[in-house]
Amino acid sequence: MTRRAEAGLIVAAALLVSIGVAIVEFTHGDWLDAQVALTFLAFAGSFGGLHLATSRWAPGASSLVLPIASFLTAVGFIEIYRLDSHLASLQRWSLLIASATAALILWLIRDRGVAVLRKFRYVLLAVGIGMLLLPLLPDSWPIHGATVNGSRLWLRIDIPGTLRVLSFQPGEIAKVLITIFLASYLAERAEAMSVVRRKIGPFKLPEPRHLGPVIVAAGAAFVVLIYQRDLGASLLLFGIFIGMLYVATGRSFYVISGGILAVLAGFIAYSTFDHVQRRVEAWLDPFAHYQDAGYQTVQGLFAMGSGALTGSGIGLGRPDLIPAAATDFIFAAVAEEMGLAGSLAVLAGFALLVATGFGIAIRSRDRFRKYLAGGLTIVLGLQALIILGGVLRLLPITGLTLPFMSYGGSSLLANLAILALLLRVSHEERL
């Protein structure tokens, strides 16, 4: 596929989202207005701008990535607009800022490539961990953490002299920084870590000192779980550690021991925290906990079930009945109004994006680029799998955004940054 085709598909996604917004206007009894044009301009400007930046600074990159991402963003945006047009206008600004940032990343590494990131790996790690801890800042400080829906994931910055605040989820950025660090760290240590010294039964044991990273991974995830009370973020972080260790070493020992640790930690969390216990019970039988912990899951199931094959039609369903429909449960909203047709398209989009990401990793020539592309793809795919699994009741429900589709500036910024890095790695595979 060519850059020209990429541009055409981005225009198609911009048209798609504009038509979606127009349909929402129609079903609410309004006529065409500036919202349609503004949405078209925002999408054409942001993804079109990224297309131009890619053409200039990563011309060899895969041209599949941006069209898929723009399609997913468009579908999510239609539902956000349908649920709350005020949120949608904020999301438009976020999209512009996030794509500008992604273009900026492409520009910054235009000469030296992703390799330059290796030099800053400990800085990136420190910033990443710092960002993870930022929401723990006390409430009385001008820059402080905030607890939303029982999870302390937010950072709020009071703008002096006004009542306005900037809200941000630093964890979204942290996951990208930590992934870059891991790719760099593992690229140096992988060979040593995959050396087999001992065997227990079928399992090949690595050197004990190489178990360090696994324990660090479990520890960090558990700390996040305890202090920020967020199952999704800790599961994602843990999954990134384990996934990248496996990609780097090829040792299933890491996956198995990680799995055992996760189950153990999950069991401890279940028996220690009431809110974890409620969530697990609501997961096993949401209908029995309809009045409390199962309410959101059941509303999501009602929405998806009512949508059936072709959906209620955009603007004709009741996704507003689902709590957090614009963020965590955006997929249920899409499934209700666009039906199974829409939900399969979204899932196919994510699967295609993940496959493209792994393809970039596999074709890359050096370890760092491989691990970086693989790790970033794991971040994207795992986050989608965890939240979608929750919505579809395959996993307990956890608070995570669906990449590209959910409302949220931090999430969009982080995911477009991931795209910029993926595009650059893809470009460099030909060098």
Add this chain to the structure above:
Amino acid sequence: MNIPLRRAAYAMLTAFVVLIASVTYIQAVKGPELRDDPRNQRVVAWRTGRQRGPILAADGTTLARSTPSAADAKLYRREYPEGDLYAHTVGYTSVLFGSRGIENTRSEDLVSNRDSTISGVLNGLLGGDTNPRGVRLTLDHTLQTIAAAALGDQKGSVVALDPTTGAILTMVTYPRFDPNSLVGSDASAAGAALEADADEPWRDRSIDETYPPGSIFKVITAASGLDQGLVSPSTEFDDPVALELPGSDSTIQNFDGETCQNGTTVTLEFAFVKSCNTVFAQLGMDIGGDQLGFSSQAFGYNQTVPFEFNVLSSVFPPPGTIEDNPPATAQNAIGQRDNRATPLLMAMTAGAVANNGTHMLPYLVSEIFTSDGIVEMETDPSIWRRAMSPASASVLSDLMEQVVISGTGRRAAVPGVRIAGKTGTAQVTGKAPHAWFIGFGPVEASDDTPQIAIAVVVESGGDFGESATGGSVAAPIAQEILAAFFGA
């Protein structure tokens, strides 16, 4: 170096396949169940806010319609322009109280097929008509209006039907309720008030209530005697002041406490026209409890009447219960004691006499039509059961005509039309009697003449109270409807 990457990719893509299977299961298989869960608020908006087809009276009068809601263009409001007149037949469909009546039984046709279930999509793709259907009832708006006015605010029921087809022409009950109040904004309060009303306005007394039929049951006792060949109109009976019932101290007397004619003997015809209890109690005992039970069953007693709605079974002691109990047989033979009947079955009984002894299946829906007005389904009249022989029906027809010409049913007479009828004044312990009239016209109608059979019951004497009789209270109500039907 690439093997772990490939495996990670396969693992993740497999997970997406699991998600795809899961969402397909939820949306394509479990969809209807989740959509119809009563806790799913979409159901309420979807069921009650969707456009529904019209329900019309036989002449096209609109009984139920959907109009676009002023507040929300895609939602509709259900309206019942005739208010309480058709409350029990047309029914309602309401957020809080579910649905009843035709709105309930014909809901499948009345709602649009335009949905996204597999069959809905296929239907749409194959070019099927997905617009809601309309339902035309057999009810005659003029007769319905006159019946309601004639019944007034007396508790009771009026049922009229075409004896040759079974088509229900009138079905009115009082007290009633306004279905509009159950779909409006004050539905909750209206429903609570309805529920609390001791007069039970929600009950359709035509089918959902049984009354002792009193003397109108003499039609069935006479039919049984005629069918058995035990009697003819000229058969002579003793004419005592009081008929002593064997094996007991009790007696049966006539309505006025006098002899039927002159105290010697009296013919069956005279006794029927004057509605003498003594003669029919004796006839009942002559027929026997078991045989009377079989005859009642032939007329539809102790049976489920197949109808649009559930009809309460009318009750007569079944064969094997009162054969050895002559007092019980005698009292049941004149429509008292355990004998209970619905107004619908009594209208059908008059209809069977008119229709040569054959019960037609009663029906309320004459046709289902598409939004383009094309008739898609038409009800074909069908026979339910044979109540008596054509010969007996012919004899009874003459006897009933005499009741209207010179007997207790004179006030049901319509000038220029041969009307047949029978009155009943059913005694109820501790309450004023129920006033009954059943009848039909014209007698000996040719095939192409419009015919009507009717039953009227007024609970506890209505406005007349203790002094009420079938002839004074129920017959005049029937007369108004018959007169309107025949345009007199």
